[in-house]
Every structure is written in C-alpha cells, then in structure tokens.
Amino acid sequence: MSADPLHRAGKPQRRTTSPPPSGSKASVIEVRRSARRRRTVSAYREGDRTVVLIPARMSEAEEQRWVTVMLDKLAAQESKRRLGDAELAERAERLSTQYFDGRARPTSVRWVTNQNTRWGSCTPSEGSIRLSHRLQGMPEYVVDYVLLHELAHLLVPGHGPRFWRLLEAYPRTERARGYLEGVVAAERLPHLPTARGE
Secondary structure (H helix, E strand, O other): OOOOOEOOOOOOOEEEEEOOOOOOOOEEEEEEOOOOOOOOOOEEEEEOEEEEEOOOOOOOHHHHHHHHHHHHHHHHHHHHHOOOOOHHHHHHHHHHHHHHHOOOOEEEEEOOOOOOOEEEEEEOOOOEEEEEEEHHOOHHHHHHHHOOOOOHHHHHOOHHHHHHHHHOOOOOOOHHHHHHHHHHHHHHOOOOOOOOOO
C-alpha cells in the first residue's frame, strides 16, 4: 500500500485546485475529496496553499460553501494570534499600497480599548488611526475592511460618494460590513436566562 496520504485503502482522493476568493490570505486553495470521509470538513494551511478536506459525495455547491466557511474559520483563528501595533501598521501600509496606490500614509496605527461603540477612528490632521480591540479575533477580511475605511478617511474626511468610491476597490467591503452589522445585531438580542445549575 502506498504511503502517500492521498491514497488510502487503494482509493485515491479527488483533488481540485482553484484560485482563492478575493481577499484570501492563501494564493491557492486545494480541495481534497475522500470516500472515507463521511460528514466532517477540515482545513489547514500548507505554505501559501490552503487545503480543504471534504467528503467525496459533496456537490460542487456544497464544496464552494464549505471552502468559504473554512477560509473564514482559518482567518478567524489566525487573527486570534494577536497582531501588535507594529504588525497593524505594516498591514495598513500594505493595504494602502494595494488599494490606494500608497496615498494614505498614517503616522500611527494602534489598538485601543476605549472604543466600544465604533470599530475604528481616524484623526486626519494627525494621521492617526485607532482600531477597537473588539476586532481582535474577527476574520482578517473584516479587520482589513476597517483599516481601509480609516485609511480612506486620510484621503477623504467624510462619508460622501468619493469616500465610498475609494472603498469599492476592496472586493469584500459588503461582506465585511454585513459581518459587522451581524455582530452589532447579535449584541442587541435579549439574553435568555440560563437554566438552574448552569
């Protein structure tokens, strides 16, 4: 029997490789299907590749849905490894270069713990950007969106049409906004009392 992990019990897994969704950290997504895998889906990073393991019987639509779910899950796990202020500033510089041709140049980018009603803030006259600590642990594309939002304020102070045109360059703007709206909505839900003894 082959020691190759792609061949188990004599039945090869089907592999498909595709480019990642916009905003994804990995450069390639490899989906491996296995006849032995019944219900579980898992994923891991392998260099610049993301490997997603799924049951062989899954439809193409289910595969796409699970790839998106697993990419988000991996991104959330990775962003839990807390970025320091220096890494946050490097990320802001990279995003400014990628989406704003490097025109947005903050003098400081840092996490703060005193913003409980907003995700981020910017003082254009000082060039300073502050992100709420509540973003830590959220998917990378959400943190990137908030950073880009604040970087855009260094170029356009208000929330007019010019401002939103700048953010159109980021392909996951609507998805990130939806995620944040969901978080706010969940926080407003009434908390159910727990059962006795819990």
